[in-house]
Amino acid sequence: MRTYHNNKIKLFNSLHGKKELFIPLHEGFVGMYVCGPTVYNKVHLGNVRTFLSFDVINRYFRHLKYKIRYVRNITDAGHLLDNEEDKISKQSVLEKLEPMEVVQKYTVDFHNVLSLFNLLPPNIEPTATGHIVEQIELIKKLLKNGLAYTVNGSVYFDVNKYNMEGGNYGELSGRKIEDMIANTRDLDGQGEKKNPQDFALWKRASAEHIMRWPSPWGDGFPGWHLECTAMSTKYLGEKFDIHGGGMDLKFPHHECEIAQAKGTLGVEPVKYWMHTNMLTLNGQKMSKSTGNTILPEELIQGNNNFFEKPFHPIIVRFFFLQAHYRSVLDLSNEAMIAAEKGFIRLSSAIEKLSSIKSSKISTFNIQDWIDLCYEAINDDFNTPILISYLFEAVKLINNLELGNETLNQEDLSKLQEVIHAFFYDILGLELLSDTLNDHSKLDHAMKVLIDLRNKARLEKDWALSDEIRDRLAESGIILKDGKGETTYEIE
Incomplete structure (x- = not known):
């Protein structure tokens, strides 16, 4: 099996706008931070696509035997830009x-949705509210370094001062400060800033603002951008991969x-910046205001006006992986039907693989095929190309079954091992038969619990009956x- 010693990964670095050879700061170790959700509402499919993309990246680093620390935060202190209303x-x-009931409700929803799509949890999942002290300390350093200023209990980052002292605000996005100033909206509160592009590090809380913390500048709340700097540098260091x-x-x-980060630490904080592209619906940008939007559970359960049928979460995961993470992906009924057919074809072949018999000779060069699979995933995690090679394996498996191709025991073992690694471990897919078996087990377990509850109700043991119902509800099972029967559904 491959390791990082004999695999060279190239990834697209948004900071430089090109693919670069991945060389971690510390050999054998990877530090990765991904911006998590703002938990004020249900997670949408575009977010799922982003987190799923980094799930594959996380899985591949693990496959290559890197020791990875994957940090993905929870923004639970609002998500606002200056004078926008705090969403939470x-x-x-x-x-x-x-507010913290809202946070808990939608954090649980977020975890449940990602679990449906078979995402591995991060190593650390810090919250913004759990790191107020660290954020205040960063602000103190920026004030000491002359890169921030206070106004009426709020603290702002001084973009012009930062640029004058060697900074390059706009280096990641490619924007020029002159253009940004020209395009700045006329917002209330802009007058208290030195520069329209200055951004809030700490905002003074008005009397009616619920989420607030004490600080040297008065009661307030942190700026959204500051939260991620505090959490990423705390758990991954001043500079990470x-x-x-x-x-x-x-x-x-x-x-x-x-x-x-550069203003407080004096160093470029991140070696490689990676960004996923958007998910569209029927060729149009997803938007709540236009109604062109769909939630993950609506796609899975089929209760929507866009799709002719429900789709299993693993089919949705497979659909996402058929496009490169940096490309726009359009979600449509036709695309999902095609993805389902493709997945059934692929998974059916994988199910056959265990019953394939070896021969004394090989008529197929299995090593060349393995090399192509790794070349694809090493090239900026190109999952669609990798999947195309997995479909080459489908042809091979079908030919092996018909006797048109043969593999010796060593090559057959290699094929089985590599298929398992890419299908299950790296792409995070599962055979539908496996998940259906899991649902069957759940149905059986639920029948036992429902029968016990019905018995308790007959015996008028209301305390036990209510406890079974309530404890299942806490787990998201309602x-x-x-009339005459009790059913259940998973939220």
């Missing part, structure tokens, strides 16, 4: 919940992260009592 506070008013996220975060979020 706004949602708490709409749902009549405490990879920082990832969706392309919509390149500016201003990641641009501001670079400026903050019991529904109908």
